[in-house]
Amino acid sequence: MSTKKRISLSVNGKLLEGEAEPRTSLADFLRDDLALIGTHIGCEHGVCGACTIMMDGQAVRSCLTLAVQAEGTELMTVEGLLDENHQLHPIQEAFIEEHGLQCGFCTPGFLMSTFELLEKNPSPSDDDIKEALGGNLCRCTGYQSIIKSVRLAAQKLQSANTAS
Amino acid sequence: MKPAPFDYVVPETAEEAVSCLQKYEDDGIEATVLAGGQSFVPLLNMRMARPDVVVDLRKLKTLKYIREEDGVIAIGAMTTKREVEESELIQQRQPLFHASTLEIGHLQIRSRGTVGGSMAQADPAAEYPAVALALGMEMKILGTDGERIVPADEFFITYLTTEIDSTELLTEVRVPVLAEGTGWSFQELARRHGDFAIVGGAVTLRLDGGVCTDPHIVLFGVGATPVRMTAAESAISGQAPSAELFAQAGEQGAAELESPMADVHASAEYRRHLAKVIIKRCLLEATERAGGSVS
Numbered sequence: 001m002s003t004k005k006r007i008s009l010s011v012n013g014k015l016l017e018g019e020a021e022p023r024t025s026l027a028d029f030l031r032d033d034l035a036l037i038g039t040h041i042g043c044e045h046g047v048c049g050a051c052t053i054m055m056d057g058q059a060v061r062s063c064l065t066l067a068v069q070a071e072g073t074e075l076m077t078v079e080g081l082l083d084e085n086h087q088l089h090p091i092q093e094a095f096i097e098e099h100g101l102q103c104g105f106c107t108p109g110f111l112m113s114t115f116e117l118l119e120k121n122p123s124p125s126d127d128d129i130k131e132a133l134g135g136n137l138c139r140c141t142g143y144q145s146i147i148k149s150v151r152l153a154a155q156k157l158q159s160a161n162t163a164s
Numbered sequence: 165m166k167p168a169p170f171d172y173v174v175p176e177t178a179e180e181a182v183s184c185l186q187k188y189e190d191d192g193i194e195a196t197v198l199a200g201g202q203s204f205v206p207l208l209n210m211r212m213a214r215p216d217v218v219v220d221l222r223k224l225k226t227l228k229y230i231r232e233e234d235g236v237i238a239i240g241a242m243t244t245k246r247e248v249e250e251s252e253l254i255q256q257r258q259p260l261f262h263a264s265t266l267e268i269g270h271l272q273i274r275s276r277g278t279v280g281g282s283m284a285q286a287d288p289a290a291e292y293p294a295v296a297l298a299l300g301m302e303m304k305i306l307g308t309d310g311e312r313i314v315p316a317d318e319f320f321i322t323y324l325t326t327e328i329d330s331t332e333l334l335t336e337v338r339v340p341v342l343a344e345g346t347g348w349s350f351q352e353l354a355r356r357h358g359d360f361a362i363v364g365g366a367v368t369l370r371l372d373g374g375v376c377t378d379p380h381i382v383l384f385g386v387g388a389t390p391v392r393m394t395a396a397e398s399a400i401s402g403q404a405p406s407a408e409l410f411a412q413a414g415e416q417g418a419a420e421l422e423s424p425m426a427d428v429h430a431s432a433e434y435r436r437h438l439a440k441v442i443i444k445r446c447l448l449e450a451t452e453r454a455g456g457s458v459s
Contacts, residue, residue, distance in 0.1 A: 025209075045209055046205075046269070046273060055276075058275040063205075064273070065205070066205065068172055135269070135271060
C-alpha cells in the first residue's frame with residue numbers, strides 16, 4: 001500500500017529524479033524532495049494560487065497536482081525565472097520597482113501567473129491582467145501595485161525584445 | 165494537509181482502466197478515477213475522499229480530442245477546459261458551452277481540469293452539468309461489457325453521483341452544435357469571479373413568428389443536481405418576449421424549486437430570489453441573441 005514511486009521530470013531545464021508516495025502533492029515534492037522552496041503553499045485546495053508553477057507551458061496549481069502525475073513533464077518554478085548569471089527576471093524587477101509585494105508570501109504565484117500571461121500576450125490590457133491574476137490571492141497589497149507591476153513588466157519585456 | 169495513503173495505478177488504455185476497476189470491485193477494494201484532479205485532489209487533501217486506490221487516467225491521450233461528427237461535437241473525456249476554451253470549433257459552433265467554460269475556476273485550474281472530470285464529479289454548483297442538461301448532451305460510458313450512451317437528463321442522479329457505475333469510465337461527452345438562430349445565455353452569480361456559483365443559469369430558446377419556442381431553462385447551485393425549470397419554460401412557450409413575461413417566468417421558476425440548497429454561502433430564500441433574477445436575465449439575453457427585441 002502506498003509504496004513510493006520513482007518520478008523523473010524536467011525542472012527549470014534540468015532533468016531530475018526523485019521518489020514520492022502517491023499522496024504527495026507536487027508542491028510538497030518540489031519543496032521537500034527537490035529543495036525548491038520558492039514555490040509557496042497556502043491553502044492546499046486550489047483557491048489561493050501561491051503554489052502556481054508552469055507545467056508543459058501552462059500555469060497550474062502544484063497543490064492540486066500529485067507529484068506522480070508530473071512524471072515526464074517539463075516544469076518551471078519561480079527559481080527558473082533567474083537567468084544563468086542569477087540576475088532577476090524583468091518581471092521580478094518590475095514587482096520590486098512598483099511595490100508589487102509586501103510580505104511576499106503570494107509573490108511566487110503572482111510571478112508565475114504573470115509569466116504565462118506575458119508569454120502569450122505581450123501587451124495585456126488591465127482587464128487581461130485582472131483575468132490572468134484572478135486566481136491569485138494577495139492579502140497585503142490591495143492588488144493595485146501588482147497590476148502596475150505587470151504593466152511595467154510588459155514594457156520591460158517589450159523593450160528588451162526590441163533591443164535584441 | 166495530506167491525503168490518507170492510497171495505492172496508485174496508471175493504465176495505458178481505457179479498456180485497461182475499466183478492467184482494473186472491475187478487478188478492484190470484485191476484490192472489494194475502493195478505487196477512484198483521477199482525471200485532472202482539480203476537484204478530486206482537494207477532496208483527497210481534506211480527507212473527504214479516502215480511496216484505497218487511485219486510477220490515474222493521465223496516459224489516456226486517446227481521450228483528448230474535439231471533433232465534429234454529423235452536428236455533434238465529440239469531446240474526449242480527458243480534454244482539458246483550456247483546450248475547450250482555445251478551440252475555435254467550440255467557440256463558433258457551440259458558444260454557450262464555450263462561454264460556460266470561461267466561468268470555471270481560474271485559468272490555472274482550467275489548465276488541468278477536464279471535461280469528463282467535471283461531468284463525472286457532478287458538483288451541484290458546477291457549470292458543465294447544467295450546460296449538459298440545457299443542451300441535451302450525451303455521455304459515452306465504457307464498461308467491461310462495452311459502451312453505452314446516457315443522455316444528460318438521466319446522467320446526473322444527486323450530489324456528486326452520476327449514472328457511471330464504479331466499474332465504468334466516462335470516455336466521451338457529445339455536445340450538439342447550437343442550431344442556427346438559437347438564442348442562448350449563460351449567467352452566474354458568485355461572490356468572486358472564479359468561485360463556484362451561488363446560483364447560475366443556462367438557457368436556449370428560439371423565436372418563430374415573434375414568439376418564444378423550444379425554451380430550455382436550467383439552473384444550477386439550487387439543488388442536488390442541475391434543474392430543468394419546466395414551469396418557467398411553459399410560461400414563455402408560444403408567447404411574445406417581454407420583460408414582464410420573463411419576470412413572470414422567473415417567479416414561476418422560483419416557485420417550482422422544491423427546496424433550494426442552504427449553506428454558508430447563501431440561504432435557501434436568497435437562492436430562490438437569485439433563481440428569479442437569473443432566469444429573467446438569461447431570457448432577456450437569449451432573446452437578444454436570437455435576434456429578437458423585448459418589449
